[in-house]
Amino acid sequence: MGEAGDAADFDRALEAAGLSPDARDRAAALAVFRYLRRAQEALRQAEEGEDEPG
Amino acid sequence: MSPADLPLPEAARALRRGALSARDLIATHLDRIVRRDGDVRAFVYLDREAALAAAGAADAALAAGTDLGPLHGIPFAVKDLIDVAGMPTRCGSRASPTGPAAAHAAVVTRLVAAGAVPFGKVATYEYALTGPSFDGPTPPPRNPWSAGHATSGSSSGAAAAVAAGLVRVALGTDTGGSVRSPAAWCGVVGLKPSRGLLPMAGVVPLSPGLDHLGVLAASVPEAASVLDALAPETGAAGALGLGVAGLSVGYARDWIADDPAASPAVVRALDDAAAALSMAGARIVPVGMPDYALAEAAGAVILHAEALKVHTVLASRWQDYGRQARQSLSAGVGLTPQDMARAWRQGHRIAGEIDAILARHDVILTATTLTAAPALPSPPAEETAWSPMRTLPFNLTGHPAISVPMGFDGGLPLGLQIIGRRGDDASVCRVGAAFEAATGHGAARPYLPD
Numbered sequence: 001m002g003e004a005g006d007a008a009d010f011d012r013a014l015e016a017a018g019l020s021p022d023a024r025d026r027a028a029a030l031a032v033f034r035y036l037r038r039a040q041e042a043l044r045q046a047e048e049g050e051d052e053p054g
Numbered sequence: 055m056s057p058a059d060l061p062l063p064e065a066a067r068a069l070r071r072g073a074l075s076a077r078d079l080i081a082t083h084l085d086r087i088v089r090r091d092g093d094v095r096a097f098v099y100l101d102r103e104a105a106l107a108a109a110g111a112a113d114a115a116l117a118a119g120t121d122l123g124p125l126h127g128i129p130f131a132v133k134d135l136i137d138v139a140g141m142p143t144r145c146g147s148r149a150s151p152t153g154p155a156a157a158h159a160a161v162v163t164r165l166v167a168a169g170a171v172p173f174g175k176v177a178t179y180e181y182a183l184t185g186p187s188f189d190g191p192t193p194p195p196r197n198p199w200s201a202g203h204a205t206s207g208s209s210s211g212a213a214a215a216v217a218a219g220l221v222r223v224a225l226g227t228d229t230g231g232s233v234r235s236p237a238a239w240c241g242v243v244g245l246k247p248s249r250g251l252l253p254m255a256g257v258v259p260l261s262p263g264l265d266h267l268g269v270l271a272a273s274v275p276e277a278a279s280v281l282d283a284l285a286p287e288t289g290a291a292g293a294l295g296l297g298v299a300g301l302s303v304g305y306a307r308d309w310i311a312d313d314p315a316a317s318p319a320v321v322r323a324l325d326d327a328a329a330a331l332s333m334a335g336a337r338i339v340p341v342g343m344p345d346y347a348l349a350e351a352a353g354a355v356i357l358h359a360e361a362l363k364v365h366t367v368l369a370s371r372w373q374d375y376g377r378q379a380r381q382s383l384s385a386g387v388g389l390t391p392q393d394m395a396r397a398w399r400q401g402h403r404i405a406g407e408i409d410a411i412l413a414r415h416d417v418i419l420t421a422t423t424l425t426a427a428p429a430l431p432s433p434p435a436e437e438t439a440w441s442p443m444r445t446l447p448f449n450l451t452g453h454p455a456i457s458v459p460m461g462f463d464g465g466l467p468l469g470l471q472i473i474g475r476r477g478d479d480a481s482v483c484r485v486g487a488a489f490e491a492a493t494g495h496g497a498a499r500p501y502l503p504d
Contacts, residue, residue: 013387017362018369025381032385036358039351040389043396046348050403 006034056504058082062128062222062276069116069127076109076116076127080173083129087174087220090502096195096215097174098134099141105129105173112169124291125283126169131224133209134175135182136267137256138162141172145258146180146190149367149374159256161225161267161284168283176224177211180379182232182260183361185210188434189376197240198500199466203427206239206441208232208260212270213240218502223271223280229260230353231422231445233268234457238422238469241459241498243486245269245277246445247479249452251285261360263398264353264449273496274458274487281479293480294487299335301485303328304415309343315442316424319463324421327460327470330492331419331485339415344407349447352397352404356450358386359394405451412453412475417485420444422457422469444471454479458486459495467498 010033014021021029057079060068068074084102091097112127132138135145137155139162144150157163162172177195179185185207186194195214197205205214209226213236216224226233228246237244245268252267259265267284271277278290305328311321332338362368362383365375372380411418424442448455453473460470470489474482490496 009388014384017384017387019372019384019387021372021380021384025377025384028377028381029384032358032382033388036354036385036389039354040393040396042348042351043355043393043400046400047396 006030006037056082056086058086058219061273062124062279065128066124066126070121076112076171077106079127080105080109080129080171083173083221086504089504090218091220093201094196094198094214094218094220095193096176096211096218096220097131098144098177098192098211099175100173101141104140105171108171112171122167122169123283124279125165127171128169128223129171129173129221130165130280131174131176131212131215131221132162132172133212133224133226134178135227135258136162136225138172138175141175143258144191146178146192147375147379148191149371155256157256160253162256164284165280170283176215179208179210180376181258181365182208182227182229183382184378186430186434187376187378197427198502199241200427203429203466204239204441206235206423206427209236209268209270213237213242213244216240216242216270216272217500219499223269223276226268226270227257227260228266228268228449229264230357230449231441231443233270234422234445234455234469234471235441235443237270237457239427239467241467241500243271243274243277243459243496244457244469245271245281245483246448246455247281247285247288248454248476251288251479259364261357263356263360266449274456274483274490277456278483278487281483288479290480290483293484296484297334298331298485298488301336301417302415303331303336303338303485304341304411304418305338306341306343306418306420308340309346310421310424310444313424316421317426317463319426320421320424320468323461323463323468324470327489328419331489334488334492341411341415341418343411343420344404344447346444346447348400349404349450352400353446353450355389355393355397356401358382359389362386401450404447408451408453408473416474417481418473420471420473422471426463426466426468448473452476454482456482456486458490459498460493461495
């Protein structure tokens with residue numbers, strides 16, 4: 001999932017939550033959303049690492 | 055010396071021998087706030103007449119032989135996220151109600167029952183999220199050591215007020231470091247007790263799973279005195295004189311030194327702190343810590359998911375929230391219950407790793423932040439940003455932690471963080487007090503004209 005995919009996901013999630021930020025808020029919030037995406041991925045990988053045998 | 059500068063035990067003695075009245079003590083603080091807080095901007099609400107009346111009642115009780123203990127007649131400030139009956143809880147936001155709270159938060163009730171007098175509300179980052187922000191109902195506090203540098207937050211007003219000598223003790227909240235980090239950057243003591251020790255009723259939540267009540271104070275004994283009034287079972291004040299001889303201190307140096315973002319001055323101060331505790335008789339043993347990045351990832355996911363859930367009116371009151379708050383809250387829209395469950399599983403695993411270290415050592419020693427306070431951008435930033443703290447893991451795990459002053463970098467304070475076993479809040483106070491006594495760092499105060 002690239003940056004464009006992140007942005008599209010973010011916009012869909014905002015819409016679902018009933019939020020409509022202006023461009024400035026959207027840009028800043030998208031940066032945090034991407035940070036959280038990396039955090040989600042790190043947590044997923046950590047669990048997969050724990051599940052690996054040996 | 056002004057009565058406002060008397061450490062709480064000395065003020066308590068003066069009150070009992072009749073050398074000082076609670077009314078005069080509070081009046082001195084109120085007068086100092088008038089003179090200094092125009093620059094510091096720590097207080098967002100003061101009720102002078104109610105405070106003087108409550109202090110007068112404390113004097114009358116003492117004169118009649120009713121002594122409620124060490125905090126009888128002592129003023130304290132309260133972060134504007136915590137209810138005080140008769141005062142508004144604005145949470146640093148235009149989105150919050152402006153009317154007075156109907157009742158005290160449970161922790162305020164406990165301090166009032168111990169004779170202490172809540173006399174004002176101190177600033178918070180908006181809903182304890184991020185800051186400093188300049189579009190809220192009041193401008194952010196300034197760091198008393200340097201107006202051009204950050205205070206950190208979110209208990210920014212409490213830390214600035216204590217550092218500026220406006221009050222000796224204040225209640226704050228700590229969800230990711232919001233007591234300890236501003237304490238470090240403002241050069242005061244910040245205590246985050248064990249999770250679950252203090253009741254959260256009457257406190258506006260940020261992230262219920264990570265939220266902790268906390269105490270900001272001019273010294274460790276004063277923080278311990280407040281903790282004892284809030285939770286006598288901790289026995290914090292009673293442990294203060296025990297020193298550190300024979301204690302084993304796990305030294306998490308590499309957790310800081312290996313991070314390229316850490317300033318050399320912080321690492322040097324941390325080494326000096328370890329040496330000071332060694333000279334005082336503690337055994338210093340290097341320890342490896344859990345992966346910080348993973349702890350931060352787990353904490354950030356929980357915090358953003360829970361905060362968005364708390365703010366059910368975000369969509370309908372969007373324009374009433376400040377930019378940083380709505381940016382931070384809206385960023386959590388992509389988080390799922392599965393993410394939360396995964397984050398908590400990692401949190402429990404990390405807590406187990408910390409428990410294993412603390413099975414071998416009495417406390418862990420590390421830095422509170424990676425740097426001293428950074429300069430504030432000019433013009434002020436309106437985008438949300440993280441401070442370089444090392445505090446969030448212990449909100450995730452629930453271990454008690456205290457930040458105590460450990461020296462300076464370029465005239466700006468640095469904080470030493472001491473972490474203890476869950477439920478052993480007394481040991482973090484004990485080691486903090488021993489460090490404070492051995493070094494004298496906690497006695498330094500910024501010059502502010504009276």
